[in-house]
Amino acid sequence: MKRLAKVLAVLAAVLLAAFLIFRVPDTEPAAMRAKYGGPPSQFMTLGTGQVVHLRDEGPPDAPAIVLLHGSNSDLHTCQPWADRLTTRYRVIRFDQRGHGLTGPAADGDYSRPAFARDVGRVADKLGLKRFVLAGNSMGGGIALEFALAHSERLAGLGLVDAGGAPRLEKARGNIGFTIARTPGVARLMGQITPRSLVERSLRQSVSNQAIVTQAAVDRYWELLRYPGNRQATMQRFSIAQQPFAPAALARLKVPTLIIWGSEDGLIPLSSGRWLARHIAGSRLEALDGIGHLPMEEAPQRTVALLEEFLPGTAQAAR
Numbered sequence: 001m002k003r004l005a006k007v008l009a010v011l012a013a014v015l016l017a018a019f020l021i022f023r024v025p026d027t028e029p030a031a032m033r034a035k036y037g038g039p040p041s042q043f044m045t046l047g048t049g050q051v052v053h054l055r056d057e058g059p060p061d062a063p064a065i066v067l068l069h070g071s072n073s074d075l076h077t078c079q080p081w082a083d084r085l086t087t088r089y090r091v092i093r094f095d096q097r098g099h100g101l102t103g104p105a106a107d108g109d110y111s112r113p114a115f116a117r118d119v120g121r122v123a124d125k126l127g128l129k130r131f132v133l134a135g136n137s138m139g140g141g142i143a144l145e146f147a148l149a150h151s152e153r154l155a156g157l158g159l160v161d162a163g164g165a166p167r168l169e170k171a172r173g174n175i176g177f178t179i180a181r182t183p184g185v186a187r188l189m190g191q192i193t194p195r196s197l198v199e200r201s202l203r204q205s206v207s208n209q210a211i212v213t214q215a216a217v218d219r220y221w222e223l224l225r226y227p228g229n230r231q232a233t234m235q236r237f238s239i240a241q242q243p244f245a246p247a248a249l250a251r252l253k254v255p256t257l258i259i260w261g262s263e264d265g266l267i268p269l270s271s272g273r274w275l276a277r278h279i280a281g282s283r284l285e286a287l288d289g290i291g292h293l294p295m296e297e298a299p300q301r302t303v304a305l306l307e308e309f310l311p312g313t314a315q316a317a318r
Helices: 002-022 029-036 075-085 112-125 138-149 175-180 183-189 195-205 214-224 229-237 246-250 269-278 299-317
Strands: 041-045 051-057 064-068 090-094 131-136 154-160 256-261 283-287
Touching: 029 214, 051 075, 051 112, 064 075, 064 112, 064 138, 075 090, 075 299, 112 138, 131 138, 138 154, 138 246, 154 299, 175 195, 195 214, 214 229, 246 269, 256 269, 256 299, 269 283, 283 299
Parallel strands: 064 090, 064 131, 131 154, 154 256, 256 283
Antiparallel strands: 041 051, 051 090
16 A cells, blocks of 8 residues: 555656656746737727727728637737738737736636627727627637628628538647647646647648748747637637527628638638538639638638629728
């Protein structure tokens, strides 16, 4: 019995040492704000007390477009679109709850309706009565959630490799999301998050590897470790996401553009085709050789599609 106790004590000591060696601490909020929250960033407090990292650019009286980033990303992923659109449109993007410099949700709610309510709160705070809403991946699912609840506020809807459709075929996935969905291992991710894991996850998500720069990997890695974001990720992935009901989508009366990377290994193109079938009058554009982040992988092609789609919706937003 004494020998077993000694073995267990040694094992515990080894595990503790391994944890201390491989543990990656949270980033420092002030340093992250200085690095990723400089002008034109602003920090806006919503009525719930949630402080949101936000960028509001372009002519203030121009038609407004709100852009939503995807899971474990941040507002910087929309930079290629913002660079081109802000000459003619008011472009708003923000770090969603549990992401970027916004940090964890004040109410601890990471359901899709909670994310959608934040869209409405941000729009209200900025005085947006009607606007175009576009989102990538998780952000696309949130945009669709908002559209189904508040279609009267939307002049147009953009879905970019969006969540919310059933998975009609097996996806390749990526290592980061796989770990986040594995309960026991996910707990370790709250403390042990090597940079190499983040880089591998990003590379598995895209086809255009040129966008996986050292600066991009640093940003994903550092903002994932913003205090509370790793725990928020675990909570979010523990919630089962149900696909939208076809009957609800059939009632949607908002002009909708669907953009999809044909090489998306996270949410396959078949999901985009499913959305296009069930959203009346929607337009699907599939991009050959592009993965899960079309707005970064093919910024010129995707923003051209968006600009072609916007004139009619912009007039409605105005």
